[in-house]
Amino acid sequence: MMHLPLLPVLVPLAAAILQLALHRAGIAGQRTIGLGSAGLSVLLALALLWTTGDGAVRVVALGNWPAPFGILVVADRLAATMVAVTAAVALPALLAATGGADRLGRHFHPFFQLQLAGVNGAFLTGDLFNLFVFFEVMLIASYTLLAHGAGPERARAALHYVVLNLAGSLVFLIALGLLYGTLGTLSIADLAGRVAALPAEHAAPARAAFALLLAVFAFKAALVPLGLWLPHAYGAATAPVAAIFSVLTKVGIYAILRLSTAVFPAADWTAGLLAPWLMPVALGTVVVATLGVLAARRLGAMVANLLLLSTGMLAAAVAEGGPRMLAAMLYYLPHTTLVSAALFLLVGRIADARGEVGDRIVHAPRPERWRWHAAAWLALAIAVTGLPPLSGFLGKVMLLSAAPAGPTGAAMWVTFILSGFAGALAMARAGSVVFWERADQPAAAQTSAVLPGAALGVALCCVPLLVVGAAPLSTHARAVAEQVLARQPYLAAALPGPEAAPRERRP
Amino acid sequence: MELVMATGIGALVAAGVWLLLRERTFPVVLGLALLSYAANLFIFAGGRLSATSPPLVLGEVAAGATPADPLPQALVLTAIVISFGTTAYLVALSLRLVGESGTDEVDDRGDQA
Numbered sequence: 253m254m255h256l257p258l259l260p261v262l263v264p265l266a267a268a269i270l271q272l273a274l275h276r277a278g279i280a281g282q283r284t285i286g287l288g289s290a291g292l293s294v295l296l297a298l299a300l301l302w303t304t305g306d307g308a309v310r311v312v313a314l315g316n317w318p319a320p321f322g323i324l325v326v327a328d329r330l331a332a333t334m335v336a337v338t339a340a341v342a343l344p345a346l347l348a349a350t351g352g353a354d355r356l357g358r359h360f361h362p363f364f365q366l367q368l369a370g371v372n373g374a375f376l377t378g379d380l381f382n383l384f385v386f387f388e389v390m391l392i393a394s395y396t397l398l399a400h401g402a403g404p405e406r407a408r409a410a411l412h413y414v415v416l417n418l419a420g421s422l423v424f425l426i427a428l429g430l431l432y433g434t435l436g437t438l439s440i441a442d443l444a445g446r447v448a449a450l451p452a453e454h455a456a457p458a459r460a461a462f463a464l465l466l467a468v469f470a471f472k473a474a475l476v477p478l479g480l481w482l483p484h485a486y487g488a489a490t491a492p493v494a495a496i497f498s499v500l501t502k503v504g505i506y507a508i509l510r511l512s513t514a515v516f517p518a519a520d521w522t523a524g525l526l527a528p529w530l531m532p533v534a535l536g537t538v539v540v541a542t543l544g545v546l547a548a549r550r551l552g553a554m555v556a557n558l559l560l561l562s563t564g565m566l567a568a569a570v571a572e573g574g575p576r577m578l579a580a581m582l583y584y585l586p587h588t589t590l591v592s593a594a595l596f597l598l599v600g601r602i603a604d605a606r607g608e609v610g611d612r613i614v615h616a617p618r619p620e621r622w623r624w625h626a627a628a629w630l631a632l633a634i635a636v637t638g639l640p641p642l643s644g645f646l647g648k649v650m651l652l653s654a655a656p657a658g659p660t661g662a663a664m665w666v667t668f669i670l671s672g673f674a675g676a677l678a679m680a681r682a683g684s685v686v687f688w689e690r691a692d693q694p695a696a697a698q699t700s701a702v703l704p705g706a707a708l709g710v711a712l713c714c715v716p717l718l719v720v721g722a723a724p725l726s727t728h729a730r731a732v733a734e735q736v737l738a739r740q741p742y743l744a745a746a747l748p749g750p751e752a753a754p755r756e757r758r759p
Numbered sequence: 760m761e762l763v764m765a766t767g768i769g770a771l772v773a774a775g776v777w778l779l780l781r782e783r784t785f786p787v788v789l790g791l792a793l794l795s796y797a798a799n800l801f802i803f804a805g806g807r808l809s810a811t812s813p814p815l816v817l818g819e820v821a822a823g824a825t826p827a828d829p830l831p832q833a834l835v836l837t838a839i840v841i842s843f844g845t846t847a848y849l850v851a852l853s854l855r856l857v858g859e860s861g862t863d864e865v866d867d868r869g870d871q872a
Contacts, residue, residue: 381834381837385837385841388841388845391845392844392845392848395845395848395852396848399852399855402859403859404856404859404860407852407855407856407859407860408856408860410852411784411849411852411853411856411865412865414845414848414849414852415779415787415791415849415865418791418795418842418845418849419779419791419794421841421845422791422794422795422797422798422842425795425798425799425801425802425838426797426798426801426802428802428834429798429801429802429803429804429805429831429834430801430805432802432805432806432830432831432834433804433805433806433807
């Protein structure tokens with residue numbers, strides 16, 4: 253399959269077009285197409301993992317235009333892993349949406365598929381302008397998904413989200429213009445060579461462009477101080493939408509990782525761009541998110557802050573770098589994405605079952621099936637705060653054992669352990685208020701659909717799988733980290749023959 | 760020409776940022792539109808300003824002449840389409856907000872949940 257790396261983008265795109273064309277066929281048809289596409293995405297992600305598993309980097313040159321002029325789709329182990337994580341989150345999220353959340357507004361399903369296409373495209377693209385385009389595809393879909401459902405609160409959260417992201421996209425565009433103006437290329441592999449050829453005394457505009465790019469990625473990853481929008485927006489979204497949004501912050505982390513490993517080592521003048529500030533910012537994100545978790549008065553806001561917390565931990569791992577740290581981060585990333593998504597789905601279930609009270613952390617009549625909810629909340633709380641024996645613990649152990657000696661490592665130890673402790677405290681308190689403490693009047697009977705429960709089951713299944721499969725997963729994560737740090741496989745595949753095309757020197 | 764271009768972009772950005780920080784949605788939308796004009800002009804300028812270089816049309820560029828860089832033009836076209844679409848969506852969303860909450864203020868002062 254020569255075009256396999258392209259399919260994770262094309263399949264959801266085709267499904268979205270099909271759903272729009274057939275939207276008169278009713279919701280059942282839409283759901284079938286959507287679930288079929290999500291299932292196919294899982295299979296494609298597995299195939300992609302398999303073809304890149306031997307260390308090969310698969311490249312598709314669209315229209316067969318040679319690199320660096322054509323548009324490339326590049327699948328290496330890192331991209332394949334990210335696509336697999338996206339597929340693993342998308343399937344349960346879509347299943348949960350079929351329980352009725354998709355009928356709150358029109359065209360939920362096409363936008364969900366466009367969201368998938370955009371996220372997968374951002375992971376697979378080989379040049380920065382297409383990264384921008386896929387970011388926009390992903391964001392436009394996320395704007396509509398966030399506004400999906402009624403209520404002025406949701407509309408206002410969506411408005412803030414849209415305005416902030418549009419401003420971010422414009423900064424992205426300006427950075428791209430600056431980069432193209434100074435280096436004459438936007439292909440990631442080609443950039444590495446150009447950066448190496450640029451003398452340090454002429455590097456100031458390119459440095460500014462890279463700094464702007466990193467700021468945009470930090471904004472997408474919701475790092476402090478650019479990430480305070482996240483709990484507000486994600487807390488207001490419907491549960492399935494929030495679950496798929498837990499992948500979006502990882503796109504920012506991925507972009508920082510890709511840029512900092514593929515391009516920055518090529519020249520000395522890029523040295524100060526990332527190292528001095530990413531670690532403090534990441535640890536600051538962890539601290540702020542921990543405070544947010546403690547202060548949350550809704551379960552949704554609490555989970556959104558937990559997501560922010562894990563993003564900070566991932567960013568700290570990217571800032572530290574090194575094969576062991578990146579390997580730990582690449583084990584922690586699927587874990588945290590899946591668990592956050594499952595938590596969002598669970599909160600949606602709980603809010604539905606409690607009726608009017610929703611997900612507010614207050615005493616209320618217990619719904620009929622509260623024991624299941626409480627058990628799921630306990631399991632996910634253990635996983636997300638990093639208590640043994642679940643995958644969060646393993647991930648945190650890997651991260652901390654890779655932490656360097658010295659003040660940076662000490663800071664990581666302190667923030668990670670304390671944030672886990674505070675998170676466990678807050679989740680225990682929320683759980684006991686929501687599930688244990690009695691309220692007198694009996695709960696109103698709630699109808700609960702089967703499919704969202706199944707979705708939650710699928711999402712919950714991932715947690716023991718991540719523990720049982722920890723050894724092969726961490727071996728895979730190590731292989732990904734080694735390939736990313738080696739740089740050469742990616743660069744050689746995406747730009748065969750660096751001297752292939754002599755170009756004008758830009759004045 | 761460079762000076763005109765640079766001051767023009769600067770003025771657009773300044774006006775755009777000022778409008779973006781207003782408290783009602785309509786100026787915010789206008790501010791984003793102005794900022795996107797500035798970004799588009801900036802990318803366009805990244806392809807070098809030149810009044811004399813011919814467009815890149817195969818077979819029609821005279822020998823020895825350096826054609827204008829076609830890539831920024833393509834990038835700008837893409838960026839214009841995207842910003843047009845997102846602005847339209849933002850307008851629709853603002854209208855929905857006015858319809859649902861009866862005010863076009865960006866921040867809700869009342870409920871601080």
